[in-house]
Amino acid sequence: MSKLIERIFYKQRAEFAETLPERDVRFSFPENVEEIKDIAYLPDNDPSHRLDIYRPADQADKTLPVLINIHGGGLIMGCKEFNRYFNARLCQLGYVVFSLEYPLVPDCTFFDQCHTVFQAFDFVRDHAESYHGDTSTVYAVGDSGGACLLTYCAAMQNAPAVAKAAGVTPSTFSIRALGLISGMFYTNKHDSIGMFLPGYLYGKHYKKSAFAAYVNPEHPDIVRALPPCLLITSQNDSLQHYTLQFEQALTKQQVPHQLINYPKNKELTHAFSVFEPFLDASTDTLQQIHQFFTNTTEQPTQK
Numbered sequence: 001m002s003k004l005i006e007r008i009f010y011k012q013r014a015e016f017a018e019t020l021p022e023r024d025v026r027f028s029f030p031e032n033v034e035e036i037k038d039i040a041y042l043p044d045n046d047p048s049h050r051l052d053i054y055r056p057a058d059q060a061d062k063t064l065p066v067l068i069n070i071h072g073g074g075l076i077m078g079c080k081e082f083n084r085y086f087n088a089r090l091c092q093l094g095y096v097v098f099s100l101e102y103p104l105v106p107d108c109t110f111f112d113q114c115h116t117v118f119q120a121f122d123f124v125r126d127h128a129e130s131y132h133g134d135t136s137t138v139y140a141v142g143d144s145g146g147a148c149l150l151t152y153c154a155a156m157q158n159a160p161a162v163a164k165a166a167g168v169t170p171s172t173f174s175i176r177a178l179g180l181i182s183g184m185f186y187t188n189k190h191d192s193i194g195m196f197l198p199g200y201l202y203g204k205h206y207k208k209s210a211f212a213a214y215v216n217p218e219h220p221d222i223v224r225a226l227p228p229c230l231l232i233t234s235q236n237d238s239l240q241h242y243t244l245q246f247e248q249a250l251t252k253q254q255v256p257h258q259l260i261n262y263p264k265n266k267e268l269t270h271a272f273s274v275f276e277p278f279l280d281a282s283t284d285t286l287q288q289i290h291q292f293f294t295n296t297t298e299q300p301t302q303k
Contacts, residue, residue: 005196006106013077013104020081027278032057033088036131041100041123042116048103051120052080053131054091065137065293066128067095068121068175072144072271074184074193075113075201076105083143086277090141093290096133098124102149110149110201111211114168117153121171139293140175143271144239147183151217151226154178158225165210177228177296179289182237182271185217185246218249226255230292232285234262238270260288 029035034055042049056064067090071083080099087097100120102113128135142150156163157170187198202211213219229250233243243259250257262268262281269275273285 005200009076009106009200013073016073016077016082017079020079023082023085027085029085030088030092033091034060035084035088041120046103048101049116049119050080050101051123052084052087052099054087054095054097054099055131056091056094059094061132063132063134064094064096065139065297066124066133066135067091067097067293068124068138068140069097069099070102070117070140070142070146070150071099072142072146072182072184072274073104074197075110075145075149076197078104078145083274086274086282089277089283089286090289093286095139096128096131098128098133105197106200109203110152111166111168113149114153114156114166117149118168118171121153121173125171125173135173137297138173138175139177139179139296141179141181141289142183143181143274145184147180148185148187148217150178151180151183151185152214152222154227155222155225159221162214162219162221162225165214175227177230177293178226179230179232179292180243181232181273181285182234182239183231183243183246184239185242188215217246220253223249223253223255226250228256228292228296229258230289231257231259232262232273232288233260234268234272235264236266236269237272258292260285 034057036053038050041051069083069087071078071080080101083099087099091097102116125135140150154175156168163170188194231243231247233240247259267279268281273282276282
């Protein structure tokens with residue numbers, strides 16, 4: 001793999017991390033949210049194997065649905081701290097939110113990331129009740145690269161062939177519905193993502209591997225295995241075309257889903273509800289996520 005490309009990835013990661021202090025200046029953390037930081041979900045002292053928990057402080061003893069959040073960043077950058085205010089606002093709607101950290105490419109492969117996410121799922125399954133989380137009612141939200149990772153992990157839970165091709169053993173922790181914000185669903189297109197990222201995600205010779213067919217997220221084994229999905233994008237989302245195309249795949253395979261496509265607005269850029277969680281449209285997005293999840297509560301979980 002090109003060392004130049006790797007240096008670019010690390011530079012982007014460092015520049016992204018530099019934006020964190022500015023967010024703490026611009027945003028105020030809600031007083032009615034309890035935040036528990038940096039819980040190790042694996043006993044190895046690796047910072048990429050930690051999670052944060054958010055609970056409504058005024059519902060301390062109430063059992064609430066569990067919501068797992070997977071941050072974005074194109075699978076090469078980002079961190080759970082960037083999603084801090086987004087998760088706090090989700091929490092206020094009545095969830096115990098578990099915000100996951102995971103290792104980033106090129107320090108690992110996409111398959112390593114899936115494996116790690118499933119280990120985090122297992123931890124949440126085994127410990128959520130300690131934080132008054134209802135393990136029978138579990139949802140998950142991901143943005144950008146996190147939405148891609150979440151989509152594949154959710155599919156692997158119901159598609160043994162996909163999991164086998166990835167060399168991954170899925171968690172048995174059942175996810176009832178997904179919220180997919182500005183998803184980086186496609187890594188197989190002839191664009192800036194598809195030109196540089198796949199070899200790092202899937203390995204240099206991935207086109208000859210058992211996983212080759214599944215690099216296309218529209219593969220029926222993937223799409224049919226998904227629980228109900230809420231897709232969120234906007235006219236100013238740089239990856240809007242990914243969401244619109246993936247929505248067509250869900251429609252073709254008759255997977256229950258809903259699409260929210262916000263109109264043209266310079267404030268509503270890629271994953272705006274995560275980047276700018278206090279916008280009016282972000283508040284609306286959070287409410288739409290909550291309503292979609294609520295509507296799935298009485299439906300049977302995906303087999």
